[in-house]
Amino acid sequence: MARVRVAVYVTRPGTESTDVLTFAHRDFPEAGIQVPAGGVEPGENLEAAAIRECAEETGITAIRDLTALGVDQSPHPETGQERVTVFFHAHLGQPAPDHWQHTVGGTGTDDGMVFDCRFQPVEEAESDLVDRQGELLGAVRSLGRAGPAAPEAVPAVTAATFRGEEGGAGGRADTVDLLLTLVDTSPDLERAAGLVRRGVDWDRLLALATRHRVLPLVARNLDAGALFVPSAYAYATMDTYLAAYLYHRRRNEALLDELAVLARELDRADVPFAVRKGLVLATRYHRDLGVRPMMDLDLLVDAADTARTVGALTDLGYSAGKVDDRSRVVHPLPRDEQLYWHLHTNAMPPMFRATGDPAVRLYTVDITRELALPSSGMRIPAADVVGRARPLPLGTVEVLAPSPEDLVLDLCVHTYKESTTLRYLHRLKHQRLIQYADLREVLRVEKNVLDWETLVKRAAGYGAVPALYFTLAHLESLWAGSVPPGLLPRLGAGLEPTFLDQYGAVDLPEPAVWDTGFLTRMFDDRVELPLPKGPSLV
Known part of the structure; x- marks a missing residue:
């Protein structure tokens, strides 16, 4: 052959x-x-x-x-x-x-x-x-x-075109191609149908979509296009896919109700805050509570207000610590982890509250005081973002949400952190297609509002241009045409040719460089990677 x-x-x-x-x-x-x-x-x-x-x-x-x-x-x-x-x-x-x-x-x-x-x-x-x-x-x-x-x-060309009998249709390349097609609020269902006709490994698609936190979105689009073809040899069924969508819709409805409780309590405590990521992305950008998984409620607060924020949440029954998954009891954090959160993170330790809701066994609140890690070379105070935030109706309350420029900056910095810091790499958080899907939807919705010059200038002031470049360049490699022409060379000026493949800058004396390209490592099936250790692995 x-x-x-x-x-x-x-x-x-x-x-x-x-x-x-x-x-x-x-x-x-x-x-x-x-x-x-x-x-x-x-x-x-x-x-x-x-x-x-x-x-x-x-x-x-x-x-x-x-x-x-x-x-x-x-x-x-x-x-x-x-x-x-x-x-x-x-x-x-x-x-x-x-x-x-x-x-x-x-x-x-x-x-x-x-x-x-x-x-x-x-x-x-x-x-x-x-x-x-x-x-x-x-x-x-x-x-x-x-x-x-x-x-x-130009028609899409994949390795499957030349595989002949070896591997056959429905192989890994086809599955990734179908996944990238379906991870879209407005997918090309005709193209997806053509990929399905080639043959689909539904179990593999299920595993990939789950790993990349996009299963509910994939499920909704499979259902909308009547694309699923039952197989007697696959574990996955359409019900398996739809169960994820229905579960996350129910869970996110509960999180939306809990946000209303938090917002009223923080208003009573006179704590200015902005809602970060999850619920903002699900409601304003994905426009469907069921398609965007959320593990917690993210709040941005001024570092000077963190004590009052913790006090307000404590009054609601929240406490910080480590959770026993079986009993849902919150135990105090060990001393080394307390020090880690204080010295090496941009957030307070998560706060938890047990519930009787089977869809949300624990409410989790993350309180962020800075958008970047202390040792990252960037400094983006949450107070700045809260000060520029805009009103946004969420459920039964109106809250503040980051401006389009701050939201894009936050998504880029967060993705850069989880794609390059050893703590997150060991947990495979660099394999999160949902982060890039979020960013693409924000760029689409805010296309006529987002001021790129303001964003670039703001990123430069915070030392965050490399993080902006890193995430936008990888977004462009996943879905070409997402980033304005000419922007990436401008953002990448002065950076090393290997910058987009570097990791460990906050952990190692010198950044390490991946020996595979972005798309290869993005869809790597391994559950453990041969990575070095570092101080972020507490």
Whole structure:
């Protein structure tokens, strides 16, 4: 069977023409000039493979407008092995020098090799590239500086297209593709139906949607499109999916009622506060209480008001500590955890109140005084956000909610924290598609209101531009077109080429770098990752 490969032309405007990313082996110059290319891993779709190969071989992790150009079926020039190579074109989505050296990561035979990377004119690269890699550069040159063709004009290409009998339809790549299609308040149900006709592993979809906290949204869209096809071999049924939607709708209704109780008590205590994330996102942006899972109620308060906030919640029967899951008894926090919360977090220890409601066995309230971790290099006082907050009706009360700019900043900083801090990585919180789905819905709803210049300026004042860039770049790699054109290179100016793959900055002397691309690690099936330890793991 032919080996399935990808190759990607990453371009940027040059001085007189378009430049394309190429590299050469530092220690083996006889290997010639190449573009990022390599084999597709099992279960990986072609777009993810292209992004991964680019990151592994050059350190460039942010590319945009990824578009399939064509297919080359020439055999390997030395071994004669049959190959199918899908060529892609993409625009550079981050700042990069003209020349640099990169040490290859990943698990392939190139791991540890040093590549001399550079951008060179397309016309020059056409004749320099080896192994027929320059065959389709003419198509890139014809694009000129006008940019790529409209994405919708290019049909989706996945690894399943070339799998033949090996793996069959309904494999992991198809499941991820269907998941990304259904995680949308206005999904393309026609495209989803086409993916379902190819065959679906409903159990795998159930597991993925659960892990990424998007199962209720997926369930609602499966039901709305009458997409589910029963299988005698699958554990999952449509009832299994819908049960999640119905449960979270009931749970969130109870949380909405509890918020009204909290709001009245905090008003009596004269504590200014704003509601953060969950209920704001579910009601204003997802517009359906059932589709957005919520574990707790998040409040933003001025650090000077935290004692009065804790006092008001205590009067309602809340207490801080660790919960015994069986008895629902709240025990005092151990000394080391008290110190951790005081020194290393941006919030107070969670407060709990037991209930008799089977949908919400415990009400949990998180009190946030800062949007960023103390050691992150950012400082975003909750008091600033509360001061700019706007009234928002939630259930039976009117509360304050962050402005669109502050909400986007908060979502980006929070996602960056959970995607790069060891405490959260060990808990797989970097695999939360819901965080990116939240951000996409906010950008959609606030499209005509959100002031990007104000947001960027505000982020710069708080030292949060890298976090903004990190999250928006990864959002764009999941759903192209989510971020305004030209914004990402501006945000990423001055950052290292590997920044989007770095983690552990608040835990380690120097940040570590993932050896896989974003999409590969986002949908990694492992439940334990070989990660280092750090002080955040209390």
